[in-house]
Amino acid sequence: MRPVIGIGMVGYAFMGRTHSQAWRSVDAFFDLPVKPAMVAVAGRSAEATAQAAEKLGWAHAETDWKRLLERDDVQVVDICTPGDSHAEIAIAALEAGKHVICEKPLANTVAEAEAMAAAARAAAARGVRSMVAFNYRRVPAVALARRFVEEGRLGEIRHVRAQYLQDWIVDPEFPLVWRLQKDKAGSGALGDIGAHIIDTAQFVVGRSLTGVSAITETFVKQRPLAEGSSGLAGQGGTGEMGEVTVDDAALFIGRFEGGALASFEATRFAAGRKNALRIEVNGSLGSLSFDFEAMNELWFHDHTLDAAEGGFRRILVTEADHPYAGAWWPPGHGLGYxxxxxxxxxxxxxxxxxxxxxxxxxxxGLRVQKVLAAVEQSAAEGSRFTDVEDS
Incomplete structure (x- = not known):
């Protein structure tokens, strides 16, 4: 009999649903040393939380996240709330001796992220663990890209291009949900999806960004107020308008440790692009390219080959020896988000x-937060090249 580790989750909307799916399926496909138990989900509405618990597979529902910290059957707190509550919940959970997994971005400000990192260091000394949930690191093709860089297949890294393109708020009548309000989300496309490509790029190349030069823009300045809306969809409007207080798009160039150059583009106004997280890495010995809208594929160019047989080739990342893939389906049977x-x-x-x-x-997560802050500072100061604060 394996030991049981109890999970308590805060929030049950978009991210809560994805995390619930993960907790339901992980023990069926991977040989874990402990057995996760979906003990309780916490939300503000008793009725809605109870419905979510039943639908998503949680044994209990709580209307106060602090109750999770009091439960002896909860050892892990999974934070799936907007960024404005991450610091309070994570710090309290760590101090209560609970392991923490927290959705990205880590916080809404560098100060909050620093406080969370300090709490994590103190907790680690007591054997309490924490992680920020940048899920795109766990795409098999992205993990394989990281392996190629680690093995030296690309040689010296010289140039990185990263994009995250979505179109879900192109319509100016889309309501003013929490993701479009700075006090709740911290920033717009920059923090929501830009954080992902910053982390993915730093993960793949194994180096941190040291400086950036940025521009940001808000294309639709006001949107209809939404009643009770959250996540990616509104639920009816009031007829009144509210101010959009975050960016709709962020573009910046940057430099990595070691001198490699980079360009980043995060926008929720790329009509026709649904979830196009893309990264291309160019090195002295080769290049690789990835697009999440074809997430089971990695494109690789080996520049050491003769030009007659060179060029990018497609790797279908579904083989048993590819990262994570062997736990799932036979080769050629792709995975999803x-x-x-x-x-x-x-x-x-x-x-x-x-x-x-x-x-x-x-x-x-703090390192990513400092890049986000440098991007915002650079954009506010007319694209001045801005150093990323040392961690």
Whole structure:
């Protein structure tokens, strides 16, 4: 009989649903040293939380997240709320001796992220672990890209291009949901999806950004007020308008440790692009390219080959020896978005059981937060090249 580790989750909307799917499936596909138990989900509405618990597979419903910290049957707190509550919940959970997995971006400000990282360091000294949930690291093709860079297949990294393109708020009548309000979301496309490509790029190349030059824009300045809306869809309007207080798009160039150049583009106004997280890495010995809208493929160019047989070739990342893929289906049977979260909680649980620090850590989340802050500062100062604060 394996030990049981109890999970308590805060929030049950878009991210809560994806995390619930991960907790439901992880033990069926991976040989874990402990058995996760979906103990309780916390939300503000008793009725809605109870319905979510029943639908998503949680044994209990709580209307106060602090109750999760009081429960002896909860050892892990999974934070799936907007960024404005991450610091309060995570710090309290760590101080209560609960392991924490927290959705990205880590916080809404550098100060909050620093406080969370400090709490994580103190908790780690007591054997309490924490991780920030950058799920795209767990796409098998992205993990394979990281492996290629680690093995030296690309040689010296010289140039990185990263994009995250969506179109879900192109319509000016789309309501003013929390993701479009700075006090709740911290920033717009920059923090919501830009954080992903910052982390993915730093993960793949194994280096941190040291400076940026940026511009941001808000194309639709006002939107209809929404009643009770959250996540990616509104639920009716009031007829009144409210101010959009975040960016709709962010573009910036940057430099990595070691001198490699980079360009980043995060926008929710790329009509026709649904979830196009793309990264291309160019090195002295080769290049690789990835697009999440074809998430089971990695394109690789080996520049050491003769030009007559050179060029990019497609790698279908579904073989048993590819990262994560062997736990699922036969080769050629692709994975989807939800599997990245299953891989995420699998790695988290294995690290906790081993007494090791999971990755990405709160320190990694803080590093991304400092890049976001540098981008905002640069854009506010007319695209001045801005150093990323040292961690």
């Amino acid at each position: 939800e599997h990245t979260f299953t891989h995420e909680v699998k790695d988290f649980i294995e690290a906790v059981a081993a007494g090791a620090d999971p990755a990405p850590s709160f320190e990694d």
